[in-house]
Amino acid sequence: MSKSVKLLNAMKNNPNDWEISQLQTVAKQNGVDWRHDGGSHCVFITEDGRTLSVPAHRPIKPIYIKKFVALILRELSYV
Numbered sequence: 001m002s003k004s005v006k007l008l009n010a011m012k013n014n015p016n017d018w019e020i021s022q023l024q025t026v027a028k029q030n031g032v033d034w035r036h037d038g039g040s041h042c043v044f045i046t047e048d049g050r051t052l053s054v055p056a057h058r059p060i061k062p063i064y065i066k067k068f069v070a071l072i073l074r075e076l077s078y079v
Helices: 003-013 020-029 062-075
Strands: 033-035 041-045 051-055
Touching: 003 020, 003 062, 020 033, 020 041, 020 062, 051 062
Parallel strands: none
Antiparallel strands: 033 041, 041 051
């Protein structure tokens, strides 16, 4: 099991206390681009144009983690 799969499963099971760098790792490994130019938000962009803007400060609220997991799973066609 790869690091990104483990992180994604952990996020799915416990959406508390995640850092933006961990979300970026999962996104990169699953073919989702991201843009973070040092501002307050990191924007994740799928190939079909869907986006998710996540505040980059820590801790990231659980609702953003849940939306991120859903975005990745949709991208992988698991849903």
